[in-house]
Amino acid sequence: MTTKFSSPLGLHRVIEPPGVLPQAAWRLDASPAIAPDEVRIRVDRLNLDAASYRQIRETYSGDPDKIRTAVLDIVTTRGKMQNPVTGSGGMLTGYVDAAGPQSPLGLKPGQRIATLVSLTLTPLAITDGLVRWDGQSEQVPCEGHAILFARSIAAVLPDDLPGPLALAVMDVCGAPALTSRVVRKGSVVLVIGAAGKSGSLSAAAARQAGAATIIGVVPSEEEAALLRDPVAPAKDGGAGGMPPDVRPRPAADLRAPQSPLADEIVIADARDPIDLAEKVGTAGGPADVTVVCVDVAGCEGGAILSTKQGGTVIFFSMATSFSAAALGAEGLAADVTMLVGNGYVPGHADFALDLIRGVPAVRKLFERRVGS
Amino acid sequence: MTTKFSSPLGLHRVIEPPGVLPQAAWRLDASPAIAPDEVRIRVDRLNLDAASYRQIRETYSGDPDKIRTAVLDIVTTRGKMQNPVTGSGGMLTGYVDAAGPQSPLGLKPGQRIATLVSLTLTPLAITDGLVRWDGQSEQVPCEGHAILFARSIAAVLPDDLPGPLALAVMDVCGAPALTSRVVRKGSVVLVIGAAGKSGSLSAAAARQAGAATIIGVVPSEEEAALLRDPVAPAKDGGAGGMPPDVRPRPAADLRAPQSPLADEIVIADARDPIDLAEKVGTAGGPADVTVVCVDVAGCEGGAILSTKQGGTVIFFSMATSFSAAALGAEGLAADVTMLVGNGYVPGHADFALDLIRGVPAVRKLFERRVGS
Numbered sequence: 001m002t003t004k005f006s007s008p009l010g011l012h013r014v015i016e017p018p019g020v021l022p023q024a025a026w027r028l029d030a031s032p033a034i035a036p037d038e039v040r041i042r043v044d045r046l047n048l049d050a051a052s053y054r055q056i057r058e059t060y061s062g063d064p065d066k067i068r069t070a071v072l073d074i075v076t077t078r079g080k081m082q083n084p085v086t087g088s089g090g091m092l093t094g095y096v097d098a099a100g101p102q103s104p105l106g107l108k109p110g111q112r113i114a115t116l117v118s119l120t121l122t123p124l125a126i127t128d129g130l131v132r133w134d135g136q137s138e139q140v141p142c143e144g145h146a147i148l149f150a151r152s153i154a155a156v157l158p159d160d161l162p163g164p165l166a167l168a169v170m171d172v173c174g175a176p177a178l179t180s181r182v183v184r185k186g187s188v189v190l191v192i193g194a195a196g197k198s199g200s201l202s203a204a205a206a207r208q209a210g211a212a213t214i215i216g217v218v219p220s221e222e223e224a225a226l227l228r229d230p231v232a233p234a235k236d237g238g239a240g241g242m243p244p245d246v247r248p249r250p251a252a253d254l255r256a257p258q259s260p261l262a263d264e265i266v267i268a269d270a271r272d273p274i275d276l277a278e279k280v281g282t283a284g285g286p287a288d289v290t291v292v293c294v295d296v297a298g299c300e301g302g303a304i305l306s307t308k309q310g311g312t313v314i315f316f317s318m319a320t321s322f323s324a325a326a327l328g329a330e331g332l333a334a335d336v337t338m339l340v341g342n343g344y345v346p347g348h349a350d351f352a353l354d355l356i357r358g359v360p361a362v363r364k365l366f367e368r369r370v371g372s
Numbered sequence: 373m374t375t376k377f378s379s380p381l382g383l384h385r386v387i388e389p390p391g392v393l394p395q396a397a398w399r400l401d402a403s404p405a406i407a408p409d410e411v412r413i414r415v416d417r418l419n420l421d422a423a424s425y426r427q428i429r430e431t432y433s434g435d436p437d438k439i440r441t442a443v444l445d446i447v448t449t450r451g452k453m454q455n456p457v458t459g460s461g462g463m464l465t466g467y468v469d470a471a472g473p474q475s476p477l478g479l480k481p482g483q484r485i486a487t488l489v490s491l492t493l494t495p496l497a498i499t500d501g502l503v504r505w506d507g508q509s510e511q512v513p514c515e516g517h518a519i520l521f522a523r524s525i526a527a528v529l530p531d532d533l534p535g536p537l538a539l540a541v542m543d544v545c546g547a548p549a550l551t552s553r554v555v556r557k558g559s560v561v562l563v564i565g566a567a568g569k570s571g572s573l574s575a576a577a578a579r580q581a582g583a584a585t586i587i588g589v590v591p592s593e594e595e596a597a598l599l600r601d602p603v604a605p606a607k608d609g610g611a612g613g614m615p616p617d618v619r620p621r622p623a624a625d626l627r628a629p630q631s632p633l634a635d636e637i638v639i640a641d642a643r644d645p646i647d648l649a650e651k652v653g654t655a656g657g658p659a660d661v662t663v664v665c666v667d668v669a670g671c672e673g674g675a676i677l678s679t680k681q682g683g684t685v686i687f688f689s690m691a692t693s694f695s696a697a698a699l700g701a702e703g704l705a706a707d708v709t710m711l712v713g714n715g716y717v718p719g720h721a722d723f724a725l726d727l728i729r730g731v732p733a734v735r736k737l738f739e740r741r742v743g744s
Contacts, residue, residue: 009677009704011646021645021673023703121703151705174702273393274383301393315694315712322687322694322712323459330546330715331395331493332381333525338712340687340694343702 006035008150013123015079022121022149028079030123030147036102037150041113043094043124046140047167052083052090053138059085064135071140075126082120089119090138091171092146093157104150114170115146116153116349123147155349165363166353168370172198173352175293175316176205177345182312183289185210190280190287190306192217192270193294194262195227197369198316201352202291203261204359213284216262217270219294224265226365261361270294273301280306292317300324301332309335316341378407380522385495387451394493394521400451402495402519408474409522413485415466415496418512419539422667423690424455424462425510431457436507443512447498454492460690461491462510463543464518465529476522484535486542487518488525488721495519511536527721537735538725540742544570545724547665547688548577549717554684555661557582562652562659562678564589564642565666566634567599569741570688573724574663575633576731585656588634589642591666596637602736633733642666645673652678664689664713672696673704681707688713 006012012035014020016027034040048071060066075081082089096111107113115122128143148154157166175198183189189206193199194216203214218224264283268276270292280286286308292299297319304325307313313336315325325338345351356363378384384407386392388399406412420443432438447453454461468483479485487494500515520526529538547570555561561578565571566588575586590596636655640648642664652658662679664671669691676697679685685708687697697710717723728735 019644019646021703023700024673117703117705118699120699153705272391274391301396318695318698320694322692322697323690325694325712326690326715327395327460327490327492328393329712331393331489333489333523333716334714335716335718336714338714340697340701340710340712342706342708342710343698344705344707346707 006037006150008037010121010123010149013147013149022080023118026078028123030079030125030145032125032145034098034100034147036100037104039099039103039105039107039148039152039154040097041092041094041115041146041148042097043092043126043142043144043146045093046081046090046119046142047092047171048081048090048138048140049083049086049088050138052086052088055083055086057135062136067135068130068133072126072130075124080119080122080124087120089122091115091167092119092122092124093163093167094146097145102150103148105148105152105154107154107156112157113154114157114167115148116155116170116173116344122152153344158353161353161356164370165356165366168197168366169201169352169356170349172201173348174343174345175291175341176201176355177348177351178314178339178341179289179291180205180209180351181345182314182339183209183211186212187288188213188215188284188286190215190217190285190290191262192290192292192299192303194218194265195223195365196293197366199291199293200227200261200362200365201355202293202316204355204362205351206289206291207261208355213264214262215264215266215280215283215285215287217266217268217276217280219267219269221267224267226368227262227265228260259361261365270302271296271298273305276302277305287311289314292320295319297321298324301328304329304332304334304336307334307336312337312339314339314341378409378522380409382493382495382521385519385521394452395490398450400495402451402497404497404517406470406472406519408472409476411471411475411477411479411520411526412469413464413466413487413518413520414469415464415514415516415518417465418453418462418491418514419464419543420453420462420510420512421455421458421460422510424458424460427455427458429507434508439507440502440505444498444502447496452491452494452496459492461494463487463491463539464494464496465535465539466518469517474522475520477520477524477526479526479528484529485526486529486539487520488527488542488545488716494524525716530725533725533728536742537728537738540569540738541573541724541728542721544573545720546715546717547663547713548573548727549720549723550686550711550713551661551663552577552581552723553717554686554711555581555583558584559660560585560587560656560658562587562589562657562662563634564662564664564671564675566590566637567595567737568665569738571663571665572599572633572734572737573727574665574688576727576734577723578661578663579633580727585636586634587636587638587652587655587657587659589638589640589648589652591639591641593639596639598737598740599634599637600632602733602740631733633737642674643668643670645677648674649677659683661686664692667691669693670696673700676701676704676706676708679706679708684709684711686711686713
């Protein structure tokens with residue numbers, strides 16, 4: 001970067017088309033020289049967005065060479081890892097290499113960090129040809145550098161948690177932070193997808209915020225068992241957990257009280273609004289606050305119908321349809337406040353990591369999901 | 373209807389697929405016999421959703437016969453007027469024909485009403501072959517009947533306002549009601565699309581709620597002129613108003629104080645986030661509350677970037693992309709509350725009609741838009 005002007009949003013790194021935000025840009029300038037308010041990261045791993053990785057793998061029928069070449073081509077061409085088909089990116093980890101004197105991020109050289117803004121707007125160069133990546137998972141070990149702007153977000157990785165676990169938590173950390181803001185003491189909270197990563201963290205956040213009753217919705221008996229007791233082995237291993245005999249069992253957690261994440265568990269297809277609302281009604285609903293954490297389309301009606309008049313629905317699922325939510329509420333004459341789940345809330349990473357540290361049931365669920 | 377069971381949501385009218393909500397249904401039962409909690413309306417006019425009408429008109433290149441046939445086919449096949457391509461409906465007006473003894477809507481035979489729930493979930497039959505419709509506008513004079521459920525919403529049309537004006541107001545009445553809830557005294561409010569119907573009502577609602585500064589964004593000088601002085605003729609008539617010499621000028625309105633709807637007017641392309649945010653900044657922004665009322669895609673980033681940290685964005689535009697809003701806020705590290713504009717707020721129709729009665733500038737804008 002030889003330019004003297006730098007923008008907190010990274011506008012000075014946009015090459016094509018000029019004048020757009022970095023996320024909307026086709027090509028970014030990933031030069032390693034940093035502006036006074038930028039930070040350079042020595043990258044050691046990319047965590048590709050699941051939809052992006054799946055698209056690339058399927059396009060190249062799983063061929064490792066072609067998959068590597070495809071990712072390298074994207075990064076070389078665009079100066080960032082944004083899959084042009086899916087539009088999505090992912091996140092990265094690495095070490096702070098250099099921090100400009102005017103950077104407000106508070107990072108120091110040598111710190112290990114994860115970016116909490118998407119790869120879709122992060123200038124990135126890869127220098128090792130991805131030789132250490134087998135192309136068989138969205139975890140991409142690599143060498144290279146990335147640039148953080150003044151208004152980027154990065155979190156220092158904690159020393160006391162395994163890296164993959166911390167990363168998995170940070171990936172969904174907006175959900176518990178926003179849930180915590182919305183839930184009031186004594187309220188009934190419904191979490192759709194309560195056994196998942198963002199769902200279990202949101203349930204724990206709701207409990208901490210003083211929810212009186214937490215109703216967790218899951219799609220199957222396997223998921224219900226996992227939510228009921230994250231330590232017990234799943235019936236058939238179908239829930240994707242690791243085998244119980246190699247699961248780490250930190251002594252501190254086993255000593256903590258085994259309070260459940262959900263007071264009531266409802267097994268239902270969240271895409272069937274009538275069935276869902278009836279079952280939620282039997283379990284103590286409708287809810288004051290409903291948190292939608294399942295990445296399947298068509299859950300808007302059920303969420304709205306399961307929420308009290310005057311209540312709030314928070315949509316975290318990226319499969320949410322804006323018009324289905326807006327028209328659905330109108331069609332049901334439902335006076336509910338509907339929030340778009342914003343992935344950024346100040347302090348969200350620390351908040352979520354503290355939940356993982358303090359709530360054994362969430363940690364165990366994550367350990368099973370992450371397989372760490 | 374021979375069934376003895378009826379559901380407040382209209383589930384008993386769903387034919388295909390069974391078990392879904394009326395809005396999600398492919399086909400409804402539009403039989404004229406009503407259940408004890410239903411109301412039958414003698415329909416005199418449909419007001420098709422603008423996107424739906426545009427799609428049909430473009431598909432049939434404006435041919436009136438084909439347009440009429442297309443709408444008739446949809447209603448006959450589906451038992452409701454829901455365009456299968458756009459998914460949208462519209463609203464209707466008519467007279468209460470029969471009200472079941474258990475209907476909670478409080479309607480009496482003979483009252484002239486407008487439905488405030490979408491046509492996408494309203495059982496409808498057309499009996500006159502649409503012979504009185506020229507196919508050249510989304511206003512469809514017709515004969516037929518429609519059914520309201522216990523949980524439907526209908527408003528009695530006021531005597532003191534012309535029908536088309538009242539209808540146009542009711543069509544967008546969710547926006548001012550929700551804006552009024554969100555705006556706090558002394559705040560800076562940004563209305564994107566301030567010279568439009570929902571935009572001008574939202575600006576008036578914000579003023580009434582005590583906003584200190586209202587910034588209106590419009591796309592062109594013509595719209596700016598309209599917002600500045602709704603009575604003055606548009607430069608070239610391009611804003612779609614009626615000719616000034618035939619415009620009705622109610623004496624009461626001309627005597628009222630001519631307070632402007634917006635304190636500051638910004639001419640900008642709302643799809644260009646950098647340009648929009650800079651201009652809004654110069655005009656007194658960023659805003660505490662931003663209301664998005666323009667039906668064009670790609671306005672999420674500009675709205676977010678023009679809003680203060682800790683502020684709120686209300687998306688009323690049906691062109692809003694859920695993922696663009698969620699990822700956009702995260703990518704900008706923007707701590708903003710983002711609301712899905714719910715078309716239903718209790719009392720929304722009366723609230724909006726009172727704004728039209730009490731705020732001359734809004735009324736004049738509407739009269740120009742509606743051409744009444």
